[in-house]
Amino acid sequence: MAREIALRDALREGMSEEMRRDENVFLMGEEVAEYNGAYKVSKGMLDEFGERRVIDTPISELGFAGIGVGAAMNGLRPIIEFMTWNFAVLAFDQIVNNAAKTLSQSAGEFSCPIVFRGPSGAAGQLAQQHSQTFESWMANTPGLKVISCIDPYDMKGLIKSAIRDNDPVCMMESEIMYGHKGEVPEEEYLVPIGVAAVRRQGTDVTLVSYNKQVLTCLEAAKELEKEGISAEVIDLRTIRPMDHYTILESVKKTNRIVVVDEAWPFAGISAEVAYNVQKFAFDYLDAPVIRVNSADTSLPYAEPFVNAYLPNPEKIIKAVKEVTYMKA
């Protein structure tokens, strides 16, 4: 039986099911226990699992990320929640230098089965330090896996896969999408890491995106439909490893691609997608790969800056018209 639930509930159900299944799974982070989560993702979990397994930390991102790494090396399966990935920057030493390297530098003696999760991306007028995306930062590092998605069904299945995964996984959510609803069955299921989803079938152009910008793409696709352009929308869901196969299959059909990436343009996910498309589908392309990113700037506070900075349907439609050689 499917019901409509919000992203925050889907994440909580996924974590709770895994905690019931495996005694070694625990949740640690700022405000996750008594406050029920800064965004209420972990609401009720303290009541069910107790303070041994749902643990409030001091504001010490580096410290509790490292405690997670040590606990993972010593047999547990921690879920480390960051209130936002912007704060996880303080913990990058533990994520990049330790979690990602444990298996390699110990030649397999120790592994690090850990999930680092929290919201990533802009969420309104939060200004420079609270509006960044971190998918490309983390996905650059071998040893890590990176998930970025806001679909409730997928995220419930993905967080369960991430907790069971034996490698360290970074999960990127979204502050403003925790209330986003979707159909989720009562029955247990998993969604595999490393597989993209086609959100909308189309024949004229491929839009590739992830996280909340998938919704912007779907909005743009609706508008384009009115003008007779059929857009296919792909949600990457997992950033690393990336499902290049699904992207290439779509491009072979549509011959045109626009990458919509909330991250900055320089050396990011959009560049990675574009590289692979030109390398493996060059003969299928009828136009250069175009990307729509956030502006190559920091995001200032005032309202006009936000729209100028972020991808939006208008920018995507303009890009689609460019690759289809239509007048804007």
Add this chain to the structure above:
Amino acid sequence: MAQTAEKAKSRKKKGATSFDKETYLKWYETMLRIRRFEERTLMAYGQQKVRGFCHVYIGQEAIAAGMVSAIRPEDAIATAYRQHGIAISRGISTKEAMAELFGKATGVVKGKGGSMHFFSREHRFFGGNGIVGAQIPIGTGIAFAEKYKGTDNLCVTMFGDGAARQGALYESFNMAMTWKLPVLYICENNQYAMGTSVERTSNVKDLYKIGSAFDMPSEAVDGMRPEEVHDALTRAAEHIRAGNGPYYLEIKTYRYKGHSVSDPAKYRTKEELQEYKDQDPVKMTEAKILEDKIATKEEIDAIKDAIKKEIEEAVKFAEESPLPDASELYTDNYLQEDYPFLT
């Protein structure tokens, strides 16, 4: 140092003979094995058989020795990159250790870690961390897992005087005390963070005092004496195993060589180095064993011969072992067997 030296003196009076022959010989053997291993490492480095960053433990051996007798094999260890001595004292063989330094497939981590990164699940040795202070939260997390699982094991989390000024220490000390984690923090204060002395970078010179900000039981220990190290660790381990939470020891020691093999250590005086060499733990322990007739000269010589032979065999093993195959580049990055690497 004054306070520690005084303490050492009073302790010597109290309990200098309270250790049995087996313990003394184990300490001596442990220290001599490390000393000879490290001397041979430096030679091999000079011959360019060992490459990369390489930090030797010469001068600090009494800490490894005292730890061998004071804690249990089930206890975990996390330490920094000056780790050969501690790793060997925990049971990693000199063969596997030397082969690792030579970058051979038979090394303790198959030639993947080198001098800074030894790991052994069997010996509960969690590295070997190359980022100054990063092992402090990790060791705290290892201890967290022991408490979570309900064991009475502890995690010895070791770091240098330089790492004592990382924020990771502050964060870890606070959480370890708040959650009463079974972690024994050891600052091996060899007085120099690379070329910078504690005096020049720390307003508080006695680093054990850092613990007082967290109400963590803390003491200074003379690190040139295995007796002192053993006693302090035993007290600390008892406190921790009783469920009282962490304990912090600042063990004052000295490295005779530079920070790494490429450091000529011009920032300190010959006199200062000599002061420590005069209380060399290997020599002093040997002298005590003979003076107090704990064992005979023949017994000591037998240990010396056995270790000499062991180290030569370790070098031979390392030299004759194969290099890892380049295809191993793609193993041990992910446990997922079919991970789709970009090529």
